[in-house]
Amino acid sequence: MAHEEVVDDKANLDEASPGEGPAPIDSRLPRWNQGVLTAVLLISFVLDFWYAIPVMAIVLGLGTAFGPSGNPVMLFFVKVLRPRLSPPSSVEDPRPPRFASLVGTIFLIGSSLAFALGASAIGWVLALVVAVLAGLATTTGFCLGCEIYVLFRRQFGAFEGPWRIATSGDAAPEPSQ
Numbered sequence: 001m002a003h004e005e006v007v008d009d010k011a012n013l014d015e016a017s018p019g020e021g022p023a024p025i026d027s028r029l030p031r032w033n034q035g036v037l038t039a040v041l042l043i044s045f046v047l048d049f050w051y052a053i054p055v056m057a058i059v060l061g062l063g064t065a066f067g068p069s070g071n072p073v074m075l076f077f078v079k080v081l082r083p084r085l086s087p088p089s090s091v092e093d094p095r096p097p098r099f100a101s102l103v104g105t106i107f108l109i110g111s112s113l114a115f116a117l118g119a120s121a122i123g124w125v126l127a128l129v130v131a132v133l134a135g136l137a138t139t140t141g142f143c144l145g146c147e148i149y150v151l152f153r154r155q156f157g158a159f160e161g162p163w164r165i166a167t168s169g170d171a172a173p174e175p176s177q
Helices: 028-047 052-069 073-086 095-117 120-140 144-156
Strands: none
Touching: 028 052, 028 073, 028 095, 028 120, 052 073, 052 095, 095 120, 095 144, 120 144
């Protein structure tokens, strides 16, 4: 059964609907977050400014723990940019991007620890892995962490619905059991 969702652009997409799982989020929101993350990490690498890495780990960690309302980059999109944009053409389940954010947070914490211990080469490798994967998600829409989340859910737990929810009248694919 296809699930279609009409989203009011001004609706708070961070709140869960009772019994339906988490409310879908504007699909542009994770891309915005990933784009900012990519830019900050690449600029930090070029300028050899590793101090931005723990800051981005905190930003991602807040988003992982509290959703878009906890991540200042996402909050900027929701409060400042989204009201100026047309309504989203699609929304998505927030759980896959949140899982990807958790993985990115872990890598950035590892990177920060590597820098603190004097292993800057390892620190940059970990940070650049995050930058490359976030850049890939930003430019192509392919989110490796999101795909791993979906794979895990299909393999090890009940897959509760399509991770991408159709909004423009397109039928969402049925999840495989």
